[in-house]
Amino acid sequence: MPNDTINSMDYKQAGVDIKAGEEAVLAIKDKVRSTYNANVLSELGSFGGLYRIDREAWNKPILVASTDGVGTKLMVAIQAGVYNTVGQDLVNHCVNDILVQGALPQFFLDYIGIGKLIPTVISSIIDGFVQACQENSCSLIGGEMAEMPGLYQPHDFDLAGTIIGMVETSQLLPRPTMAVGDVLVGLPSSGLHTNGYSLARKVLFDIMNLKIDSWVEELSCSLGESLLAVHTSYLSQLRPYLHNSGLKALAHITGGGIVGNLSRVIPENLVAKVTLDKAQIPAIFNIIQTGGNISEEVMRQTFNLGIGMICVASPSLAETLQNDLRAMYVGEISAASSVERVKFI
Numbered sequence: 226m227p228n229d230t231i232n233s234m235d236y237k238q239a240g241v242d243i244k245a246g247e248e249a250v251l252a253i254k255d256k257v258r259s260t261y262n263a264n265v266l267s268e269l270g271s272f273g274g275l276y277r278i279d280r281e282a283w284n285k286p287i288l289v290a291s292t293d294g295v296g297t298k299l300m301v302a303i304q305a306g307v308y309n310t311v312g313q314d315l316v317n318h319c320v321n322d323i324l325v326q327g328a329l330p331q332f333f334l335d336y337i338g339i340g341k342l343i344p345t346v347i348s349s350i351i352d353g354f355v356q357a358c359q360e361n362s363c364s365l366i367g368g369e370m371a372e373m374p375g376l377y378q379p380h381d382f383d384l385a386g387t388i389i390g391m392v393e394t395s396q397l398l399p400r401p402t403m404a405v406g407d408v409l410v411g412l413p414s415s416g417l418h419t420n421g422y423s424l425a426r427k428v429l430f431d432i433m434n435l436k437i438d439s440w441v442e443e444l445s446c447s448l449g450e451s452l453l454a455v456h457t458s459y460l461s462q463l464r465p466y467l468h469n470s471g472l473k474a475l476a477h478i479t480g481g482g483i484v485g486n487l488s489r490v491i492p493e494n495l496v497a498k499v500t501l502d503k504a505q506i507p508a509i510f511n512i513i514q515t516g517g518n519i520s521e522e523v524m525r526q527t528f529n530l531g532i533g534m535i536c537v538a539s540p541s542l543a544e545t546l547q548n549d550l551r552a553m554y555v556g557e558i559s560a561a562s563s564v565e566r567v568k569f570i
Contacts, residue, residue, distance in 0.1 A: 252344065252348060253269075253347070253348065253351045254268075254269050254270075256351055256352065256355045257269050257351070257355065257365050259355060259359065260355055260358040260359055260363065260364045260365045261364050261366075262362075262364055263277075263279075264276055264277045264278070264279055264331070264364070265277075265332070265364050265366055267366065267367075269366075269367065271367070273367065274332065274334065274366030274367035275366075276331060276332050276364070276366055276389075278391075283391060283393065284393060284394075285393060285394040285395070286391040286392065286393060286394070287328075287391065287392050287393075287394055287397060288389060288390075288391055289323045289326050289328035289389070289390045289391065289392055290323075290387065290388070290389050290390075291319050291322040291323050291387070291388050292319075292385065292386065292387045292388075293315070293318050293319050293322060293385070293386060293419075294315070294383070294384060294385045294386075295311050295314050295315050295318070295384050295419050296419055296420065296422055296423075297422040297423050297426065298311060298314065298417075298419050298422045298452070298453075299311055299382065299383065299384065300422070300426065301422065301426065301437070301449065301452045301453060302453060303380055303381065303382075304437045304449070305437050305438075305449040305453060307449070307453055308346050308349035308350050308353070309349045309350065309352045309353040309356070310353060310453050310454075310455050311350065311353060311384060311453075312335075312349075312350045312351065312352065312353020312354040312355075312356075312357065312384070313353040313354075313356055313357040313455045313456070314353075314418070314419050314455060314456040315335070315353075315354070315357075315384050315385075315386045315419075316333055316353075316354055316357035316358055316361065316363070316386060316388075316458075317357055317361070317455065317456045317457065317458035318386075318418070318419050318456050318479070319333065319386050319387070319388035320357075320361050320363065320388065320390075320458045320460050321456075321457075321458060321459055321460075321477040321533075321534065322388070322477055322479075323388060323390040324390075324459060324460055324463060324475060324477070324534075325398060325474075325475040325476060325477050325490070325534075326392060326397060326398050327392040327393075327396045327397055327398040327467050327475075328390030328391055328392040329362075329390055329391060329392070329460075329464070330361050330362070330363035330388055330389075330390045330460070331363065331364070331389050331390055331391055332363060332364040332365070332366045332388075332389050333354070333358055333363050333364070333365050333366070333386060333387070333388050333389075334365075334366065334367045334368050334386065334387045334388075335354055335365070335368035335369070335384065335385070335386050336368060336369045336371070336383075336384065336385040336386070337350060337368070337369070337370045337371070337382060337383070337384055338371045338373055338376070338377060338382060338383045338384075339370070339371070339372055339373070339377060339381070339382035339383075340372075340373065340374055340376075340377030340378050340379045340380065340381045340382065341372065341374065341379040341380070342370065342372045343380075346382070347370065350382075350384070354386075357458065360458065360461075361458055361460050363388070396467060396468055398467075398472070398473075398474055398475055398490075399473060399474030399475075399490045399537070400470070400472070400473050400474065401492075402470070402473060403473040403474060403491070403492060403495060403537055403558060404473075404495075404558065405495065405558055405559055405560050406540065406557065406558065407473055407537050407538060407539060407540070407543075407557065407558040408537075408538055408539070408540050408543035408554065408556075408557050408558075409487075409497055409499065409535055409536070409537060409543075409554070409555045409556040409557060409558070410535070410536050410538060410543050410546050410547055410552040410553060410554055410555060411478075411501075411531075411532035411533075411534070411535050411536075411552060411553045411555040412457075412459055412462065412463075412532070412533055412534040412535075412536070412550060412551075412552055412553075413457075413531060413532070413533065413551065413553070414457060414478070414507075414529045414531055414532060414533030415454040415455060415456065415457045415533070416451055416452070416454040416507065416509055417452065417454075417509065417528060417529070418456040418457070418478075418479070418529055418533060419456050419479070420479050420480045420527070420528065420529065421480075421527040421528045421529075422452070424513070424517070424519075424523075424527055425452070425513050427517070428513050428516045428517035428519070429448060429452075429512075429513065429516065432516055432517055433516040435448050436448070437449040441512070443508040443511075443512060444508055444509060444512075451509050452509075456533075457533050459533065459534045462550050463475070463534070463536070463550075466536075466542065466545075466546070469542055470539075471538050471539035471541060471542030472536060472537075472538050472542060473537040473538060473539070474490040474491075474536075474537040475490070475534060475535070475536055475537075476489065476490050476534065476535045476537075477533070477534055478529040478532050478533055478534065478535060479529070480527075481526065482524075482525045482526050482527060482528060482529065482530070483499060483501070483525060483529070483530065483532060483535065483567065483569075484499075484525060484526070484567045484569070485526065486535075487499070487535055487566070487567045488565075488566035488567045490537065491537075491558075491566040491567060493561065493566075494560070494561050495558050495559070495560065495561050495566075496558070496559050496560070496561045496562070496563075496565060496566060496567065496568060497537070497556060497557075497558055497566065497567045497568070498556045498557055498558075498559050498568050498570050499555055499556040499567060499568065499569050499570065500554075500555060500556050500569075500570055501530060501532070501555055501556075501569070505531060505553055505555075506530050506531050507531045510524065510528055510530055510531065513528075525569065532553070532555060535555065536552065537558065556570075
C-alpha cells in the first residue's frame with residue numbers, strides 16, 4: 226500500500242527537468258532556423274522534419290543517408306569544457322561519409338543524450354551544429370534532447386547525427402572506370418578527426434601523464450587544442466570535381482585507417498599501393514606512437530595519420546588536385562596479385 230506520509234514526487238525530483246528542456250528548445254529555435262532554405266517545410270518542434278525535393282535542381286536523384294557519432298572525443302571536450310567543436314565534428318564527419326558517394330548534403334538531424342540539461346552546454350553544442358550546417362549548405366531540420374540522469378553522469382553527454390544527401394544517378398561514386406595507373410592523392414586531416422581517441426587518451430593522459438592544458442612544443446599549442454581540432458569537411462574542396470570523370474573514387478579515412486577505408490572502394494581486380502612518407506605524418510601521431518610504444522600496424526589500423534580523405538583520380542586530375550588543394554601523392558592503382566585491396570609499400 227502507498228505511504229500517504231511520503232511527499233508526492235514529480236519528474237524534476239527524479240532528475241528530469243521538462244521545463245528546462247522546453248526552454249532550451251525555444252532558445253535554439255532562431256539558431257536552427259538560420260540553417261533553413263526554401264525546401265524546409267516544417268518548424269523545430271514538429272514530430273518530423275519536412276523537406277521538399279527541388280525537382281528543378283535534380284534529374285534522377287538518389288537519396289544517400291548516413292548516421293554516426295563522435296566517440297570518446299566527447300570525453301576530451303568535457304575535460305576541456307569546450308562544447309561547440311564536437312557539434313561541428315559530427316556534422317562534418319557525416320558530410321564526408323556521404324560525399325564519398327558523390328552526394329551533396331540536404332538536411333541533418335541530431336541526437337543529444339545528457340545527464341543533466343545545462344542550457345549553456347546545449348546552446349554551445351547547437352552552435353557547432355549550426356555553424357557546420359551553414360558551412361556545408363545543409364539544413365538542421367530536427368533532433369532530440371534526452372535528459373537521462375540514470376544513464377549519464379551530470380556532466381556527461383553523447384551525440385549522434387543523421388544526414389540525408391542526394392546524388393544524380395549518373396554521378397554516383399565510385400565510378401566503374403578505375404584502372405591501373407590511376408593515382409592516389411590524400412587531403413590533409415586537421416588531426417585525429419573523430420577516431421582513435423580511446424587509444425590516444427590512454428597514451429597521452431594515462432601513460433605520458435599529460436594534462437588537457439599541457440603545452441606541447443612539437444604541436445605549437447596545448448594538447449587540448451590539438452585533440453579538439455575540428456574534423457575537416459572536404460565538401461567545399463571536392464565539390465568542383467565531383468562531376469569530373471577523372472575522379473574515380475573517394476575514401477573517408479575514419480575508424481580502420483587508410484587500409485580499412487580505402488579497401489571499401491577498390492574493386493577486386495585492382496590493388497591500391499600506398500606510399501606514405503614519415504615526413505608527411507603530423508606530430509600528434511608521432512607523439513602518440515612514441516609515448517605508447519605502438520606498432521606501425523596498430524597506428525595504421527587506428528588513426529588517419531594525417532590523411533582525412535583519399536581521392537582515386539586519373540593522372541591528370543591527380544596533378545590538378547595536388548596543385549589546387551594541397552593534396553599529397555600517396556600511391557597508385559596496380560593490378561591485383563592477391564586478395565588484398567590495399568598495401569603499404
